[in-house]
Amino acid sequence: MFMTSFRKQIHSILEISIRRRSGISFVLNVFLTVVIFLNTLSIILHTVPSIRQDYERFFHEFEVFSVIVFSIEYLLRLWSCVENEKYKHPIKGRIKFIFSAWGLIDLLAILPFFATYFVKDLGFIRILRLLRMLRLFRVSKYFHALIVIQRVFKEKQEELVLSMVFIIFTLIISSSLVYYIEHSAQPKAFSSIPEAMWWGVNTMTTVGYGDLKPITPLGKLLGGIIAILGVSFFALPTGILASGFAEQVREQSDRRKIKCPHCGKEFHEHKH
Numbered sequence: 389m390f391m392t393s394f395r396k397q398i399h400s401i402l403e404i405s406i407r408r409r410s411g412i413s414f415v416l417n418v419f420l421t422v423v424i425f426l427n428t429l430s431i432i433l434h435t436v437p438s439i440r441q442d443y444e445r446f447f448h449e450f451e452v453f454s455v456i457v458f459s460i461e462y463l464l465r466l467w468s469c470v471e472n473e474k475y476k477h478p479i480k481g482r483i484k485f486i487f488s489a490w491g492l493i494d495l496l497a498i499l500p501f502f503a504t505y506f507v508k509d510l511g512f513i514r515i516l517r518l519l520r521m522l523r524l525f526r527v528s529k530y531f532h533a534l535i536v537i538q539r540v541f542k543e544k545q546e547e548l549v550l551s552m553v554f555i556i557f558t559l560i561i562s563s564s565l566v567y568y569i570e571h572s573a574q575p576k577a578f579s580s581i582p583e584a585m586w587w588g589v590n591t592m593t594t595v596g597y598g599d600l601k602p603i604t605p606l607g608k609l610l611g612g613i614i615a616i617l618g619v620s621f622f623a624l625p626t627g628i629l630a631s632g633f634a635e636q637v638r639e640q641s642d643r644r645k646i647k648c649p650h651c652g653k654e655f656h657e658h659k660h
Contacts, residue, residue: 395467395468395470395471396468396471398464398467398468399468399469399471399472400413400471401413401416402416402461402464402465402468403472420457420461423454423457423458426450426454427450427454430447430450430451433447434447451501455498455501455502458494458497458498459498461494462494462495462497462498465491465494466482466485466486466491469481469485470482472485536633536636540632540633540636541629541632543632543635544628544629544631544632547628548625548628548629551621551624551625551628552625554621554624555592555621555622555624558592558614558617558621559585559588559589559592560581560585562588562591562592562610562614563581563584563585563587563588564581564584565610566578566584566587566588566602566607566610566611567580567581567583567584569602569604569607569610570584570602570604570607573603573604573607574603578600584600586599586600587601587602588614591611591614591615591618592614592615592617592618592621592622593618593622594615594618594619596615
């Protein structure tokens with residue numbers, strides 16, 4: 389009975405929002421957020437040769453400290469996840485948690501450190517360490533602004549997918565056309581449709597690195613049309629996200645606190 393109550397308390401502490409600016413849960417979540425950011429900063433600074441040479445020992449000690457913190461947090465989350473209705477089964481629930489999005493992110497934060505004892509390929513280990521930066525996604529659970537961004541992407545996911553499919557479809561068509569137009573004039577530059585897709589991406593995004601460019605009149609005409617269309621096509625996701633943010637802001641502004649004339653308590657009223 390005591391263990392069940394203690395497990396519920398641990399689960400509540402780990403899962404409560406950081407917006408409640410008091411109590412042990414707030415302190416713990418702030419601490420974890422700081423460690424995540426410092427870990428990301430450490431990974432970035434470790435790539436600077438002069439800094440890495442002077443502070444190699446510090447980087448290693450901080451990595452050990454971070455892995456200990458993340459490992460304890462992961463084990464506590466795995467132990468207490470059964471308090472969540474989605475993971476209530478003591479065995480199947482925990483397996484489901486391990487392979488959930490958040491569970492995998494937490495696991496990938498500590499996996500690279502333990503992999504160093506089994507894998508000697510330093511290049512592979514460095515790549516694995518970058519996976520620890522995925523912990524930044526965990527921070528999104530704690531900050532209201534990031535929660536709003538997640539909500540916008542979730543509500544507009546269908547429109548975003550459709551716009552991206554349209555962009556990819558246009559990229560494939562334009563790259564195929566420029567390949568057949570330019571291949572005879574530039575067999576090395578436009579050697580295949582996949583090679584031509586690099587030109588298509590540069591043209592549609594108006595980056596224009598200049599390493600690939602059409603030289604035939606018809607190819608130049610196609611390039612100009614695709615460049616103009618690319619501006620419009622990539623404006624679609626921007627417009628969708630902008631409207632989503634506007635809806636969220638409007639929805640929040642429609643909520644206002646009013647005071648009951650009888651008891652004096654404040655509550656939220658939604659405008660319709």
